[in-house]
Amino acid sequence: xxxxxxxxxxxxxxxxxxxxxxxxxxxxxxxxxxxxxxxxxxxxxxxxxxxxxxxxxxxxxxxxxxxxxxxxxxxxxxxxxxxxxxxxxxxxxxxxxxxxxxxxxxxxxxxxxxxxxxxxxxxxxxxxxxxxxxxxxxxxxxxxxxxxxxxxxxxxxxxxxxxxxxxxxxxx
Numbered sequence: 001x002x003x004x005x006x007x008x009x010x011x012x013x014x015x016x017x018x019x020x021x022x023x024x025x026x027x028x029x030x031x032x033x034x035x036x037x038x039x040x041x042x043x044x045x046x047x048x049x050x051x052x053x054x055x056x057x058x059x060x061x062x063x064x065x066x067x068x069x070x071x072x073x074x075x076x077x078x079x080x081x082x083x084x085x086x087x088x089x090x091x092x093x094x095x096x097x098x099x100x101x102x103x104x105x106x107x108x109x110x111x112x113x114x115x116x117x118x119x120x121x122x123x124x125x126x127x128x129x130x131x132x133x134x135x136x137x138x139x140x141x142x143x144x145x146x147x148x149x150x151x152x153x154x155x156x157x158x159x160x161x162x163x164x165x166x167x168x169x170x171x172x
Contacts, residue, residue, distance in 0.1 A: 015049045018061070025049055042066035046075070054078040059136055067133055068092075072117055081136035086119065088131055094119050101129045 011029035016022065027049070037044055046066050050058075059081045067084035069092035075082050088098055094112045097119055104110075104123035111120040120132045 013045045013049055025052070039071070040068060043068055043071045046071060050075070050078075050080065054080065057081070059083070069117065069133070072133055072135060076116055076135045081134075083132065083134040083136055086131045086133040093131075097121055098131075104129055 012026055013029060014026040015024045017024055029045075039047075042065050046060070046062060050060060055078065057079050060075065060083075062082070062084045064085035064087045067082075067086050068090060072082050072084070086093065094114075097110055097112045098121065101110075101121060101123075104121075106123055106125060109120055109122040111118060113119070116135050118134050118137060120134070120137070121129045122132070123129045
């Protein structure tokens with residue numbers, strides 16, 4: 001019965017290595033805790049699951065459920081580089097970056113920076129643009145690449161698109 005939502009479900013938070021695919025750490029969400037920690041659930045999950053790897057200059061990638069600007073800044077202080085999708089309705093979202101996004105065409109991008117945190121809006125094939133927040137990329141440096149093998153225009157040709165190319169140097 002695919003339309004019936006389950007009355008019980010599990011949330012499993014996991015940290016995996018992007019090179020090997022190995023599961024490094026995980027835990028099962030057990031509901032609200034009695035601690036007085038501040039921040040969203042996503043912020044607390046990222047902090048807890050990454051705490052044993054801090055001060056080593058690792059790169060963390062996560063989804064927009066977890067990404068907030070205070071978390072990104074705190075992770076940078078703990079010597080983590082981050083890259084995540086970012087919801088445009090979140091606090092500290094750059095409003096002027098989101099102007100005229102409806103006029104963007106496939107492959108167009110715009111960016112803004114605030115200190116070490118960069119925001120990039122990129123128009124993908126869908127109707128809504130994708131927003132990325134990062135402390136590891138320099139959005140002003142781009143490279144032109146061809147679209148993937150399954151992404152061709154109406155004439156069957158690959159098109160040129162821009163992508164971020166430079167990564168910041170690792171923390172020492």
